[in-house]
Amino acid sequence: MTNIFPVQTMPFLTSSTEDPFLKKKMAQRTAQHQLRKLHTIEEIEGSIATVDSTRFINFSSNDYLGLSQHPHLIQRAEEYLRKYGTGAGASRLISGNHLFHIELEQALAHCYGSEAILLFNSGFQANSTLIPALIDRDGALFADRSCHSSIVHGAVHSQAQLFRYRHQNLDHLEELLYKHSESFSRILILTETLFSMEGDVTDIDRLQQLAEKYRAHLYVDDAHALGVIGRDGMGVAAFKPEISYRIGTFGKAFGSFGAFIACSNETKDYLVNFCKGFIYTTALPPSVIGAAMGAVELIPSLANERRELLRLAHLLREGLKARKLQTIDADSQIVPWVIGEEEEGIRCAEELKALGILTTVIRPPTVARGMTLIRFTLTKHHNETHIRQLLKAIDGCSFLARMGI
Numbered sequence: 001m002t003n004i005f006p007v008q009t010m011p012f013l014t015s016s017t018e019d020p021f022l023k024k025k026m027a028q029r030t031a032q033h034q035l036r037k038l039h040t041i042e043e044i045e046g047s048i049a050t051v052d053s054t055r056f057i058n059f060s061s062n063d064y065l066g067l068s069q070h071p072h073l074i075q076r077a078e079e080y081l082r083k084y085g086t087g088a089g090a091s092r093l094i095s096g097n098h099l100f101h102i103e104l105e106q107a108l109a110h111c112y113g114s115e116a117i118l119l120f121n122s123g124f125q126a127n128s129t130l131i132p133a134l135i136d137r138d139g140a141l142f143a144d145r146s147c148h149s150s151i152v153h154g155a156v157h158s159q160a161q162l163f164r165y166r167h168q169n170l171d172h173l174e175e176l177l178y179k180h181s182e183s184f185s186r187i188l189i190l191t192e193t194l195f196s197m198e199g200d201v202t203d204i205d206r207l208q209q210l211a212e213k214y215r216a217h218l219y220v221d222d223a224h225a226l227g228v229i230g231r232d233g234m235g236v237a238a239f240k241p242e243i244s245y246r247i248g249t250f251g252k253a254f255g256s257f258g259a260f261i262a263c264s265n266e267t268k269d270y271l272v273n274f275c276k277g278f279i280y281t282t283a284l285p286p287s288v289i290g291a292a293m294g295a296v297e298l299i300p301s302l303a304n305e306r307r308e309l310l311r312l313a314h315l316l317r318e319g320l321k322a323r324k325l326q327t328i329d330a331d332s333q334i335v336p337w338v339i340g341e342e343e344e345g346i347r348c349a350e351e352l353k354a355l356g357i358l359t360t361v362i363r364p365p366t367v368a369r370g371m372t373l374i375r376f377t378l379t380k381h382h383n384e385t386h387i388r389q390l391l392k393a394i395d396g397c398s399f400l401a402r403m404g405i
């Protein structure tokens with residue numbers, strides 16, 4: 001058979017890379033030491049990740065319960081795949097609304113404690129398109145400064161007035177609400193429950209009180225808590241239908257991919273009509289729905305795994321504190337080592353990498369200036385030995401010597 005794509009008819013393959021717009025932006029990034037690069041994970045085996053033929057203990061995975069490799073999820077994904085095929089065929093409003101979507105929404109409504117659930121293709125897609133659907137230029141948004149980029153993206157796109165309060169500073173939030181809420185007919189407070197960078201958990205009860213006092217709706221992103229904390233491990237906002245909008249994602253502890261909003265039936269009907277990120281996209285494929293169904297079935301029974309995960313996180317936090325290193329207290333599987341200066345953070349992460357530890361440096365603008373941190377995420381695959389190895393590697397960082405520790 002002749003090649004139907006002869007290379008010479010594809011001039012784009014030889015197009016010039018000299019795009020001055022891109023070049024200038026990339027040069028700026030490089031100058032700021034903020035150029036990002038993709039690293040290929042060649043193999044994942046429990047807590048060990050192989051990158052560039054080197055084995056590392058992986059402290060940067062969100063697969064908190066190890067479910068992405070769990071036989072039950074694989075079996076459910078396979079089952080759905082064989083029964084229903086590889087694709088949903090269309091968006092939900094056209095002809096892509098299958099029985100398996102409805103079944104997952106109902107199962108989630110039951111397990112998360114919600115009148116209704118509406119699936120989304122990803123957490124980013126959910127946040128970035130839900131917020132513009134839920135408010136317009138006449139409303140105001142009050143968002144924690146550490147909110148995920150997808151929330152900020154949605155907030156900016158909504159054209160509502162955006163106020164940002166200092167991370168987890170609910171006094172500051174109240175100050176802003178007191179000062180500005182009267183001027184707006186509709187108000188949303190935007191936050192994460194378990195913050196992805198700092199690993200701290202927001203005071204949901206106080207937020208609910210504030211929301212009530214200032215006639216605001218709460219919009220909370222439960223992405224990192226789902227599967228790990230809360231009733232049946234279903235998240236901080238599980239079984240709290242008084243919270244108007246609750247977001248969960250399947251990419252983290254759920255071990256696969258996708259997202260949802262938990263809301264009222266009224267809101268769901270509205271979103272099916274008004275949320276572009278729901279309307280104009282192909283529905284999630286059967287295998288992904290199968291994996292998510294597998295996770296919903298499994299997660300309530302994983303209380304022991306959750307307890308062990310949080311015990312290890314506690315051990316790590318205590319280890320950092322014993323070394324007079326700064327961390328943020330919380331009962332969560334995300335443990336930050338707050339280093340402060342950006343260059344110090346980068347150096348520490350590189351030194352840890354040389355000692356076989358894979359982590360993530362979180363720098364401004366993701367966190368506030370002077371708050372550069374190394375984030376350790378723990379998973380089911382870690383044990384006490386891993387924590388000891390990590391602390392030993394931390395002891396080897398030149399930062400400690402410079403700090404006189």
Ligand SMILES: *Cc1c(COP(=O)(O)O)cnc(C)c1O
Nearest residue numbers: 122123124148196221223249251
């Ligand atoms: C990961 C994350 C998202 C994005 O979810 P995806 O399904 O990966 O797109 C949204 N919000 C928060 C808080 C997250 O941590």
